[in-house]
Amino acid sequence: MTSIRPRPATISDIARRAGVSTATVSYVLxxxxxxxxxxxxxxxxxxxxxxxLGYVPHASARSLRTGARDLxxxxxxxxxxxxxxxxxxxxxARALRDLGYTLMQYGAEKNRGxxxxxxxAALRPAAVLAGDDRLTAAGVELLTKAGIRVIGLGSxxxxxxxxxxxxxVMDHHAVGLAAGRHLTGRGYRDLAVVLPTDPxxxxxxxxxLAGVREAAAEAGAAVRVHDMDYSPASAAGIVAAWRAEGxxxxxxxxxxxxxxxxxxxxLDAGVxxxxxxxxxxxxxxxxxxxxxxxxxxxxxxxxxxxxxARRITEAITEGAEVHLSPWTAHPVPRRT
Amino acid sequence: MTSIRPRPATISDIARRAGVSTATVSYVLxxxxxxxxxxxxxxxxxxxxxxxLGYVPHASARSLRTGARDLxxxxxxxxxxxxxxxxxxxxxARALRDLGYTLMQYGAEKNRGxxxxxxxAALRPAAVLAGDDRLTAAGVELLTKAGIRVIGLGSxxxxxxxxxxxxxVMDHHAVGLAAGRHLTGRGYRDLAVVLPTDPxxxxxxxxxLAGVREAAAEAGAAVRVHDMDYSPASAAGIVAAWRAEGxxxxxxxxxxxxxxxxxxxxLDAGVxxxxxxxxxxxxxxxxxxxxxxxxxxxxxxxxxxxxxARRITEAITEGAEVHLSPWTAHPVPRRT
Numbered sequence: 194m195t196s197i198r199p200r201p202a203t204i205s206d207i208a209r210r211a212g213v214s215t216a217t218v219s220y221v222l223x224x225x226x227x228x229x230x231x232x233x234x235x236x237x238x239x240x241x242x243x244x245x246l247g248y249v250p251h252a253s254a255r256s257l258r259t260g261a262r263d264l265x266x267x268x269x270x271x272x273x274x275x276x277x278x279x280x281x282x283x284x285x286a287r288a289l290r291d292l293g294y295t296l297m298q299y300g301a302e303k304n305r306g307x308x309x310x311x312x313x314a315a316l317r318p319a320a321v322l323a324g325d326d327r328l329t330a331a332g333v334e335l336l337t338k339a340g341i342r343v344i345g346l347g348s349x350x351x352x353x354x355x356x357x358x359x360x361x362v363m364d365h366h367a368v369g370l371a372a373g374r375h376l377t378g379r380g381y382r383d384l385a386v387v388l389p390t391d392p393x394x395x396x397x398x399x400x401x402l403a404g405v406r407e408a409a410a411e412a413g414a415a416v417r418v419h420d421m422d423y424s425p426a427s428a429a430g431i432v433a434a435w436r437a438e439g440x441x442x443x444x445x446x447x448x449x450x451x452x453x454x455x456x457x458x459x460l461d462a463g464v465x466x467x468x469x470x471x472x473x474x475x476x477x478x479x480x481x482x483x484x485x486x487x488x489x490x491x492x493x494x495x496x497x498x499x500x501x502a503r504r505i506t507e508a509i510t511e512g513a514e515v516h517l518s519p520w521t522a523h524p525v526p527r528r529t
Numbered sequence: 530m531t532s533i534r535p536r537p538a539t540i541s542d543i544a545r546r547a548g549v550s551t552a553t554v555s556y557v558l559x560x561x562x563x564x565x566x567x568x569x570x571x572x573x574x575x576x577x578x579x580x581x582l583g584y585v586p587h588a589s590a591r592s593l594r595t596g597a598r599d600l601x602x603x604x605x606x607x608x609x610x611x612x613x614x615x616x617x618x619x620x621x622a623r624a625l626r627d628l629g630y631t632l633m634q635y636g637a638e639k640n641r642g643x644x645x646x647x648x649x650a651a652l653r654p655a656a657v658l659a660g661d662d663r664l665t666a667a668g669v670e671l672l673t674k675a676g677i678r679v680i681g682l683g684s685x686x687x688x689x690x691x692x693x694x695x696x697x698v699m700d701h702h703a704v705g706l707a708a709g710r711h712l713t714g715r716g717y718r719d720l721a722v723v724l725p726t727d728p729x730x731x732x733x734x735x736x737x738l739a740g741v742r743e744a745a746a747e748a749g750a751a752v753r754v755h756d757m758d759y760s761p762a763s764a765a766g767i768v769a770a771w772r773a774e775g776x777x778x779x780x781x782x783x784x785x786x787x788x789x790x791x792x793x794x795x796l797d798a799g800v801x802x803x804x805x806x807x808x809x810x811x812x813x814x815x816x817x818x819x820x821x822x823x824x825x826x827x828x829x830x831x832x833x834x835x836x837x838a839r840r841i842t843e844a845i846t847e848g849a850e851v852h853l854s855p856w857t858a859h860p861v862p863r864r865t
């Protein structure tokens with residue numbers, strides 16, 4: 194079939210085909226109480242005409258009637274989603290749908306601030322979930338004035354309070370604290386932490402580092418810090434520096450993927466893991482089960498997506514600020 | 530701020546605030562030729578009023594005027610996107626945006642067929658990109674009748690031709706052929722291939738297996754096939770079977786992640802890789818650089834996203850079927 198794109202069928206088309214008024218079509222298709230007075234034979238004819246024409250009710254038209262099916266925009270353009278984020282998003286999308294909202298991911302704009310806010314606002318969402326690095330005060334103000342609630346992913350709740358900006362954050366301090374306590378719990382007192390150089394990851398890395406520092410302070414351990422790119426060469430460079438200056442006893446590798454690169458570089462350098470250097474990642478990806486020795490990690494468990502969805506819709510319908518931090522951190526010891 | 534969600538500003542609100550007619554507002558904000566007759570002072574007042582009120586043009590309203598900003602829905606609910614898919618999607622989203630379309634990901638519905646088609650159609654996209662496992666003939670017909678073009682991801686172009694269904698496929702046969710030729714090129718004549726048990730992956734796996742079989746036939750090699758779940762236990766079970774029945778010389782592990790699990794299980798069983806068993810994955814993820822020995826893989830290179838975006842919009846505006854297979858497969862030898 195190579196026909197020109199057809200115009201979507203309207204209730205007028207259905208009325209013409211079924212030989213009834215548009216009001217009758219509307220009553221029948223909406224199961225309106227007034228439709229009960231319409232003979233079953235007519236109702237069947239209207240439904241058949243709608244099916245033949247491939248009629249589908251317009252989501253926006255329905256939303257005017259029911260107040261439902263509002264769009265929640267999740268702004269996302271990072272190269273890779275971890276499975277953790279993907280599972281969480283799917284569950285959140287389902288929970289929001291059950292509350293009458295449509296969560297969609299939009300990732301074509303790498304702008305930030307007012308320019309990005311204008312592009313998102315033109316899509317007329319009820320709410321926008323966007324990374325803190327994409328938000329400026331002016332951008333949030335533009336969206337709020339347009340009746341769009343903004344939920345800052347990773348935005349500092351303390352700074353957001355009272356500004357109208359809602360927040361959804363992962364407690365990176367708790368991730369670092371769990372990793373750090375795992376390492377000091379093994380008796381390690383000479384720790385090293387890597388910090389990603391990529392800006393959005395770096396902010397999270399700094400939160401995790403603060404958690405490791407707290408665990409180190411509790412145990413009287415020292416903490417060295419190293420910048421790291423997400424590349425094998427960067428991992429090899431850090432391991433070479435360790436060999437020159439003395440190996441750390443325990444390493445927190447920011448997450449499982451950075452830790453995987455560090456593990457490869459340590460093994461290449463002939464370092465025995467965990468006998469000489471212990472290593473812990475974060476996210477508890479399947480990757481941990483592929484590496485040898487299998488990688489110790491920190492798992493993040495989320496509270497119910499239904500509850501998070503309910504709080505987000507509260508922000509939309511009541512105009513309330515919500516501040517969510519639904520994850521808790523748990524160490525998952527493996528071989529490293 | 531905890532105000533009730535404000536109503537978005539309209540051009541009537543702007544007209545009232547600026548003390549001009551709505552027609553004047555419309556001319557000014559749309560940079561219409563007729564607006565040239567309006568004094569600069571008035572134009573500045575209109576723009577200031579629009580800014581004060583946080584006015585943003587409605588994307589749908591604009592699309593009625595310009596025919597642009599149509600929604601392209603990418604239906605996606607798998608647990609994890611590989612970085613390959615994520616990079617490709619970002620580039621495609623950007624290219625489509627430059628052509629006036631908005632690519633959004635929607636992942637709350639795991640339905641298929643007519644039920645899924647109805648849910649997608651209610652969002653009024655210009656086109657839907659959906660996995661072949663979600664599409665039925667009736668579902669495609671419903672969408673097509675509603676004026677929505679359907680692009681089946683992984684749909685068989687030979688079967689789709691003439692039905693109105695466009696296709697965007699990865700040539701899995703070529704992936705398997707590249708992997709198989711790499712293994713036979715090393716002189717291996719006793720090959721094993723794993724097939725994922727999960728249905729959407731299984732179809733791709735079967736295409737890849739056919740490619741390996743072609744390479745094996747060229748070289749006079751034998752091919753064993755094993756079902757595999759994405760779990761360490763399943764990988765361990767396959768390796769145990771190999772040890773009982775005799776190790777294969779070369780293994781194609783479906784993709785890098787399944788291969789990563791197999792590598793862990795092989796090393797746990799004391800099998801030397803690649804001295805006893807050679808292993809090749811597919812996708813060329815960063816994971817290959819984390820594993821030791823580093824994993825040999827098959828890289829998929831895509832043609833320009835701009836060209837793919839242009840072909841997709843051709844399907845939309847001209848109602849033409851398009852059949853795209855933009856990836857080519859290239860072996861990336863590492864240590865396994």
